[in-house]
Amino acid sequence: MKRFDFVQPASLSEALGAWKPGAVWLGGGTSLVDLMKTGAAKPDRVIDITRLPGLRGIEVLADGATRIGALVSNADLARDDGFAKRFPMVAEALLSGASGQLRNAATVAGNLMQHTRCAYFQDPNAACNRRQAGSGCDAKDGLNEGHAVLGWSEGCIATHPSDFCVPLVALGAVVETEGPNGTSEMPLADFLRLPGDTPERTTALGPDELVTGLRLPAGAEAFAAHARYLKVRDRTSFAFALTSAAAALRMEGGAIAEARLALGAVAARPWRVAEAEAMLAGQTPDAALFDRAASAAMAGAAPSGDNGWKIDLAIRTAARALALAAEGTPDRVPALPASPFGPTKEAQHA
Ligand SMILES: Cc1cc2nc3c(=O)[nH]c(=O)nc-3n(C[C@H](O)[C@H](O)[C@H](O)COP(=O)(O)OP(=O)(O)OC[C@H]3O[C@@H](n4cnc5c(N)ncnc54)[C@H](O)[C@@H]3O)c2cc1C
Numbered sequence: 001m002k003r004f005d006f007v008q009p010a011s012l013s014e015a016l017g018a019w020k021p022g023a024v025w026l027g028g029g030t031s032l033v034d035l036m037k038t039g040a041a042k043p044d045r046v047i048d049i050t051r052l053p054g055l056r057g058i059e060v061l062a063d064g065a066t067r068i069g070a071l072v073s074n075a076d077l078a079r080d081d082g083f084a085k086r087f088p089m090v091a092e093a094l095l096s097g098a099s100g101q102l103r104n105a106a107t108v109a110g111n112l113m114q115h116t117r118c119a120y121f122q123d124p125n126a127a128c129n130r131r132q133a134g135s136g137c138d139a140k141d142g143l144n145e146g147h148a149v150l151g152w153s154e155g156c157i158a159t160h161p162s163d164f165c166v167p168l169v170a171l172g173a174v175v176e177t178e179g180p181n182g183t184s185e186m187p188l189a190d191f192l193r194l195p196g197d198t199p200e201r202t203t204a205l206g207p208d209e210l211v212t213g214l215r216l217p218a219g220a221e222a223f224a225a226h227a228r229y230l231k232v233r234d235r236t237s238f239a240f241a242l243t244s245a246a247a248a249l250r251m252e253g254g255a256i257a258e259a260r261l262a263l264g265a266v267a268a269r270p271w272r273v274a275e276a277e278a279m280l281a282g283q284t285p286d287a288a289l290f291d292r293a294a295s296a297a298m299a300g301a302a303p304s305g306d307n308g309w310k311i312d313l314a315i316r317t318a319a320r321a322l323a324l325a326a327e328g329t330p331d332r333v334p335a336l337p338a339s340p341f342g343p344t345k346e347a348q349h350a
């Protein structure tokens with residue numbers, strides 16, 4: 001591992017002052033440290049932000065929005081009873097990610113800032129436009145079965161690996177950031193960037209800025225009674241999504257008053273399509289409607305390599321997630337140990 005400075009600021013202003021070119025922020029370290037060990041990341045300075053005060057709260061603000069501090073762990077957020085009741089599919093997505101040990105260490109900001117799992121990004125000897133601008137893309141003619149089918153460019157065909165971000169985008173989450181020019185905020189759906197001509201820029205965050213929190217807007221909890229996150233993966237646990245979908249319906253008198261749908265593992269950011277949501281609004285739930293909306297959500301999808309199978313699977317995943325949401329959020333969703341959904345399921349999965 002390359003030598004680097006290690007600093008542990010005690011305040012936000014100290015952290016921002018400690019930044020210099022070549023520096024990176026360290027949250028839980030579950031992703032960054034792996035990349036440093038392999039040499040895929042070679043920072044000159046690591047700024048450990050875990051001692052910064054005021055970034056660990058989960059609170060309902062005066063306007064009804066729910067704010068989550070950047071340093072709240074994935075496990076603590078999923079375990080927070082009030083949060084899980086208001087946003088069950090977010091808790092479900094968190095609990096479907098990684099392992100219990102990783103979720104205890106991983107922070108919410110680190111989860112959305114995590115790098116792609118593209119094998120060539122992780123390999124410092126491979127050509128990768130994301131890791132090194134202009135170096136090429138070994139995935140294009142390489143192992144690319146899991147890569148993007150939407151929003152990809154010739155420069156990069158990688159997907160965003162996060163489960164957590166999929167329901168966040170469906171519910172309109174906003175990212176709060178802090179930098180030398182002060183505080184700013186942006187919808188997560190725009191914050192996570194498609195590769196285009198600049199695949200090395202994966203988010204809207206400047207290198208000297210950091211994520212301080214996330215907000216779910218007032219009203220997002222109105223979907224709680226009919227919301228599911230469905231993740232399709234190679235193994236029941238400890239595996240990234242092949243495809244996933246966050247589906248949420250606000251029901252009124254047996255009809256869908258409003259719908260939210262976002263797909264994961266199909267593009268460089270969670271894929272939410274307003275047209276698919278509009279198709280659902282005002283309709284009575286049924287399987288044919290869900291198939292049509294799911295197909296609309298994947299309109300324009302095209303293989304970027306050996307991954308054409310993903311298109312059909314993503315459509316089926318989205319249609320199934322909508323059907324599960326229509327049935328109603330169960331008291332106990334399929335969850336991993338330490339879930340807020342009850343000891344019986346926890347025991348089954350332990
Ligand atoms: C074996 C394994 C399996 C996994 N499976 C899944 C899975 O199924 N689903 C899933 O969603 N995830 C999965 N993950 C990823 C895991 O969720 C991430 O590693 C974790 O969320 C990253 O959080 P962290 O706090 O440890 O980030 P770190 O490792 O500390 O940082 C990750 C990146 O975020 C940046 N960063 C951290 N905090 C901030 C901040 N506040 N502002 C700006 N930048 C910041 C860092 O500089 C770094 O680039 C898995 C990881 C492993 C190792």
Ligand code: SF4
Nearest residue numbers: 118120128137156157
């Ligand atoms: S797909 Fe993207 S992350 Fe993977 S090698 Fe190509 S440029 Fe790098």
